[in-house]
């Protein structure tokens with residue numbers, strides 16, 4: 001007999017909107033600015049303070065953030081970039097938007113993160129200058145050892161773009177005992193975050209780019225708004241006979257996009273940011289309870305070492321009969337999910353020659369992984385029900 005208590009749908013992730021959040025959005029709607037008003041700058045500053053970076057650039061969504069980063073890093077036709085197959089496809093697609101070529105390297109089964117040794121092997125198989133950059137992903141909220149990747153990248157003249165969509169608030173201590181928060185600008189050249197409702201901070205849609213690199217920051221500001229600048233210091237020389245320039249003057253200097261965030265979204269994101277520490281603490285508490293419940297059972301979990309602060313966007317278990325468990329949980333309204341189908345096996349990427357068997361660790365992981373409900377408002381009763389249901393099926 002499995003557990004009998006029934007709950008409404010328990011999703012794998014869910015946003016939490018408070019009355020304060022709603023008031024913050026309503027206030028914007030009553031004011032003069034709906035897009036690019038004062039809440040954008042306020043959100044960017046508050047996020048920089050939270051993450052510990054120098055610059056933040058708010059954009060329309062996490063995918064737009066990745067796209068702009070690839071543009072700013074100079075990805076163009078033929079540029080070769082390495083990422084992980086176990087991620088949301090946007091981590092790879094951004095390279096394709098710019099005409100670049102995506103290369104994958106396998107994951108480390110101990111962390112499910114991009115395996116730096118596999119990346120090194122891949123790089124060393126090719127002539128110097130063959131690759132331009134690496135996009136490591138803090139998958140599930142487990143911070144990549146970006147210090148090690150920085151060293152490898154510097155050795156080979158590569159840039160690093162950290163996809164931190166899963167890891168706001170995550171951090172790790174490097175071998176010199178220095179603490180690095182994900183996206184803090186100390187190691188990766190650029191990092192990106194998403195404010196999709198299922199992520200830590202919900203803004204409806206939304207994204208953020210973080211960096212300590214002033215040149216990249218200025219370039220990204222321009223790319224976010226069509227490639228237009230209205231800053232006189234950035235203007236080109238007037239051409240002979242040009243009508244005198246007035247206050248209206250601006251220049252389209254390169255082809256950018258409209259990837260701006262609205263002021264409503266920034267107000268919502270900023271309001272959520274005030275609770276982010278408490279929400280992260282709750283995620284970690286839920287993870288600890290899952291860890292304890294599954295210890296010594298047939299359910300495999302990934303528990304990070306003490307040097308790592310996991311941000312737990314996802315709580316992923318690995319089981320032999322994943323399909324059976326998924327179906328069983330669905331019949332009990334537990335909406336577990338699979339993260340991720342390996343990107344290299346997607347039909348779109350298969351056309352470039354990637355095929356089953358290319359990345360055995362990623363494919364083995366995909367065959368067994370299942371994300372259990374993980375969000376701050378998950379109740380203890382709901383979590384007990386999830387744990388009991390999983391163990392009832394797996395034992």
Ligand SMILES: *Cc1c(COP(=O)(O)O)cnc(C)c1O
Pocket residue numbers: 061062063064087088090091137163165166193194195196205206207
């Ligand atoms: C959510 C997500 C993205 C894309 O973010 P959007 O805001 O949905 O565009 C990119 N990478 C990863 C790893 C994500 O989880």
